[in-house]
Amino acid sequence: MPHTPPRPWHTVVLSPHFDDAVFSLAATLAGLPGPTAVVTVHGGAPPPGAPVSWWDAACGFSSAREAHRARVAEDAAALAMIGVEQIVLDHPDGPYADGPELQGLDAFLAGLPAGTDVWAPLGSNQTDHENVRLRASRALDRLGAPLPRVYADLPYTGHLPEWGTDRAGEALAKSPMCGLAYQELLRTHRTTVHHHLVPDDAQWAAKRAAAQCYGSQLAPVAADHGNFLSRTGPLRAELVWSLESAC
Numbered sequence: 001m002p003h004t005p006p007r008p009w010h011t012v013v014l015s016p017h018f019d020d021a022v023f024s025l026a027a028t029l030a031g032l033p034g035p036t037a038v039v040t041v042h043g044g045a046p047p048p049g050a051p052v053s054w055w056d057a058a059c060g061f062s063s064a065r066e067a068h069r070a071r072v073a074e075d076a077a078a079l080a081m082i083g084v085e086q087i088v089l090d091h092p093d094g095p096y097a098d099g100p101e102l103q104g105l106d107a108f109l110a111g112l113p114a115g116t117d118v119w120a121p122l123g124s125n126q127t128d129h130e131n132v133r134l135r136a137s138r139a140l141d142r143l144g145a146p147l148p149r150v151y152a153d154l155p156y157t158g159h160l161p162e163w164g165t166d167r168a169g170e171a172l173a174k175s176p177m178c179g180l181a182y183q184e185l186l187r188t189h190r191t192t193v194h195h196h197l198v199p200d201d202a203q204w205a206a207k208r209a210a211a212q213c214y215g216s217q218l219a220p221v222a223a224d225h226g227n228f229l230s231r232t233g234p235l236r237a238e239l240v241w242s243l244e245s246a247c
Helices: 021-033 054-058 064-082 103-110 127-142 168-172 180-186 201-211 215-225
Strands: 009-015 036-040 086-089 117-121 147-151 188-199 236-246
Touching: 009 021, 009 103, 009 127, 021 064, 021 117, 021 188, 021 201, 021 236, 036 064, 054 215, 064 086, 064 201, 064 215, 103 127, 117 127, 168 180, 168 188, 168 236, 180 188
Parallel strands: 009 036, 009 117, 036 086, 117 147
Antiparallel strands: 147 236, 188 236
């Protein structure tokens, strides 16, 4: 069953998988007025006997259960480091799930008190990330709640020369490499920058330390994204938009 909110949070950040919110927003989250929670949507245990996925095997795990236990612990350590709460929903990750439906996310959002600020991932080049945003948007609309804010999910959105500048949104709106989800969003919504942060040295050191808690993921992510923990790499800035329907 999904986690029942024990108390009101000021901000709830939907992280599709363990590590997405920290890679994308660690410095921002550490500075938000609390309480803040990160909700990992695809955080559920794999079914008994499930073979290890190709990704978890690439991370060095020999079983699906071992991978899940380790990743929950990595996430707890990272979130404790930046001072936010860990919530884990019971949807298994894609390779272990029966389908894309996220009823537990609907139930979780329905249990939030009015006024909770919900953030969802943009979904750059990541279908499951985009599915979380779309599902959350529909659920909040049914509840009569405000639209979620949308954050640039990293490292996927950050591979732009303009990343970390005030031209990042304009560049995303034109980029065929990492801007397709943003361009799709602009067909139905107007975006306004809610928060843009280029971490200073102290904030970057804290973010890097939190990111390194996800040790099992670092080598495979680097294989796809190069030196993504470089100070000048795709994690170097954090961007959140507010939405307004264009209709």
